[in-house]
Amino acid sequence: MNPGGPKPPSIWTPAREAELRRLVAEGLGAPAIARRLGASRSAVRGKCLRLGLKRVKRGYFRWTPAIVAQVREWAASGVTMEDTARRLGISASAVHSRAVVRGIRFDERAYLPADDARLRVLARTGLKTRALAAELGRSQASIRWRLRKLGLGRRSRIPKPKVLLATVRADAAAMVAPDRARLMAGKAA
Secondary structure, three states: OOOOOOOOOOOOOHHHHHHHHHHHHHOOOHHHHHHHHOOOHHHHHHHHHHHOOOOOOOOOOOOOHHHHHHHHHHHHOOOOHHHHHHHHOOOHHHHHHHHHHHOOOOOOOOOOHHHHHHHHHHHHOOOOHHHHHHHHOOOHHHHHHHHHHOOOOOOOOOOOOHHHHHHHHHHHHHHHHHHHHHHHHHHHO
């Protein structure tokens, strides 16, 4: 609110309104439209109301036949499930569950022994999942799944060395022992 001052410029240009109309017609929900247009969900819902467009769902993604056909086309051309999700503005798990129902198969390559060996070596270097995915040309979800399958999941990647831990505990006890002995001698006297 700026009482008495100039009104701030509207984010809704004719081009953005046309894009909003198109996205609503495709069946996207307010969060997905907001992400694509760079506006808030409330701004999208309010503008739809003022334009007299059908009510936009708050978080529901609507799978229209046009979107299903587009996803089939992307899957056939080799687009990964994560990229498809990014393009649609929804999660990869949402794409996966709908793809299973619709019989859409994404081309997820099988892991060969050479891929596993390379993944083991790269995982030990401490690279993040995103870097591993880029290096191997796979999705991050695929890399996380395979690391768990190989027993290299991020939580179990760095095993705690028990010998080192025991040595540190022994050293700590040795450092505390003289102080403890001195305290005990002071109490006895």
